[in-house]
Amino acid sequence: MSHPQSPRRPRWLRAPVRDRCDWLRHARSLVRRAAAVPTMAPHGQLFGSTFELCTVLDLAERMPYPHLLDALPTFEAIWTAWRTGFAPPLDDPAADFGRWNRREETAPAWLHAAGSNLAQLMPMLYRFGDTAEASRASLETWNSRVESFATRRRIAATEAPAFRAFWREHLAGPREMLQALGPVRAADVPFRGGRRMGDLIAGTSMVEIKTGRMEDQQLAEAVVQAVEYALLAEAEGYDVSDVVIYLARYGLVIQTPLQELADDLAGCRTDLADVRRALAHDDSPWPPNARGPHHQGRIE
Structure with missing residues (x-):
């Protein structure tokens, strides 16, 4: 047959x-x-993820990654949202992250700090647990080790010069071109x-x-x-x-x-x-x- x-x-x-x-x-x-741009980032693949996240977080008018923030410990999620210029609606401060809108432009240094931290956490966010709650529990356990956050900050510091060079090039024309797409x-x-x-x-x-x-x-x-x-x-x-x-x-x-x-x-x-x-x-x-x-x- x-x-x-x-x-x-x-x-x-x-x-x-x-x-x-x-x-x-x-x-x-x-x-x-x-x-x-001649600058080479020390962690090429991670830097690529960081730059992509920062590009989206900078251009979006509504929080583009609510499902990732939902999987973060509460303080870290709120820190990420605020540092990238997002805030809840004025009439609903308890709104979930999917309803947070852009409130203000953010400094490139803060954008990079939040984007790099999120990029470093993404492998864990997509690896552990079958729900946001399970992943949050895994992250809270991991973050209970003080060296975890300090390590992520050190990695972000090593790629900061490359980010500044790429972001200058980004602001010189590509950012406006991407905005014009819709x-x-x-x-x-x-x-x-x-x-x-x-x-x-x-x-x-x-x-x-x-x-x-x-x-x-x-x-x-x-x-x-x-x-x-x-x-x-x-x-x-x-x-x-x-x-x-x-x-x-x-x-x-x-x-x-x-x-x-x-x-x-x-x-x-x-x-x-x-x-x-x-x-x-x-x-x-x-x-x-x-x-x-x-x-x-x-x-x-």
Whole structure:
């Protein structure tokens, strides 16, 4: 008896794209002409997460990570929200974090302190417990050791010079370009079984942020990753029509319509609905973790 075959991830999302993509040739040309930020952070992957969190926390008008704050000890959660410029509604000071709005701009140093602390805690937030409450209990136990917070502060101090250099470049143009795309919120979508998350959604654009040096291989991986995120986002209730790659080290914001970019990668016209179905089947489900009952996955 024959059985219907399950849809498979399209070959153009699996095969190398180095020599067959107009987007890659264009991005390569832009990178080669750009003046790169020379500073290297001591913890590259952690710094990338810190910069991404700070970018979202700076641009969003409503607290973009309420499910993460719900998993933090109360004092640390409130500290994070206040230091990044968010406050509860004036008529409801007891409102949960999902209703906290931007009250004021925040100094880059405080933004970095909160973003770095949260970036260092995220592996634990997504690793322990199947509810926000379970993760909070794990963190409270961990934070009871005095050296825990002190260690995170020391790590933040080591990456502060790199953050200042990147943030100056960010304020010189990219920040305004990202704001112009539309309302910003975290792209907390269950990609690849929760092993990866998109960085942010601005308006109808999926934005992927990269802070490292970008050679051809890194550019190819970035564009395929961003397209996958953009395609999977629809199932979570997001309306995504464009893909934006933000190469922070080079001050470059590259925006391309999703359909155009998919056609470019495939070398022919693609049916996005078919590709979404194939990706959804190929993408394993999000496991229980600290997202907790407060996560909605959508902006109201």
